[in-house]
Amino acid sequence: MIRGLNNREEDIAQYILDVQLPAYRVEAELIGYDDIPPLRDTVDTIRNSKETFVGYFIEQELAGFISYESADDAIDLCRMVVHPGYFRRGIAKRLLAYVLADAASSKKVTVSTGARNEPAKSLYRGFGFVLAKELEVAPGLSLAFFELDRRGQEDHNIV
Template identity: 30%
Template sequence: MIGKPSMFASRRVPVISHSWICHRRKPRNPCQISKPFFASIQVNYGTGLNMLTIERALPQDAPAILALQRLAFQSEAALYNDWSIPPITQTLEALLEEFSAGIILKAIAEGQLVGSVRARCHDGLCEVGRLIVHPAFQRRGIGSRLLRAIEGQFPAVTRFELFTGSKSESNLRLYQRAGYRIAQTKSLSPAVSITYLEKRANPAG
């Protein structure tokens, strides 16, 4: 996923209200998140049964997530011959700001950080971004599990949206298998185009 300076613009996350008026509940906030997330999932890596843990990342995880992000996106930078893409050049300060703008999940296996994904919501739309898996742990279902986990954090949204480079065929296959459909493609330069994908969701409740 490349090309956008930041997946999180300067939008404010709506405040969640649980107040009651005249014994009638207010309409559910479509951006209300689910309860704190933690899941341990058994994953077969081919060399035995290992445990993959997906949980909410904290600001202190930011340096490790940023390092993994830069590693994971090297293949994208090479594909487009562009080492100035935002996932490579993002600063630690910019990443730390995203913790207050949305949700960041991390995946832990064999005692190390192997993946991450983040998302934020506005007006019933959940924007998913920076889905990353350590190159040594790819093609083991971790990306799909991270994607399902971050979607599960926003049970009341009406639509999910994400984007990736138009040449990133493996990313496109992953998202389409997860139910996403291509919505539009935008050209950023003669060499780079971005494909936006979306998936409709049925809000809970």
């Protein structure tokens, strides 16, 4: 089941963090860079985030979530997180499809990921995102920036 998460509530923020930290540790290992900002998040930084959080639940357990910031004609996907215990079950794909069909319909959508994170890059390409640029943001860390321009489009066939 997919539903919104109120990250301003302390227990929900802790729940989000309990899923985020192990997931981003895997990404840090995958991209060879262990100081990625999501690993420095705390309950307070999650609670104070202006992002909209949407969670994927399996039997009342938060298995993953996506978060985004929205403007009039654009959505910036901020976090795509699946707990390692739930990898390879299509959760990220379902969360992305949900946001693209709901909040991001008829908008430009942007997202970034570690340039060496091939699973994430493959996911985004599978939804029609195109690589806009790669940028070294810190010594040893390059990010890949993707865009999907859905303005003026109606898409009812998102997987």
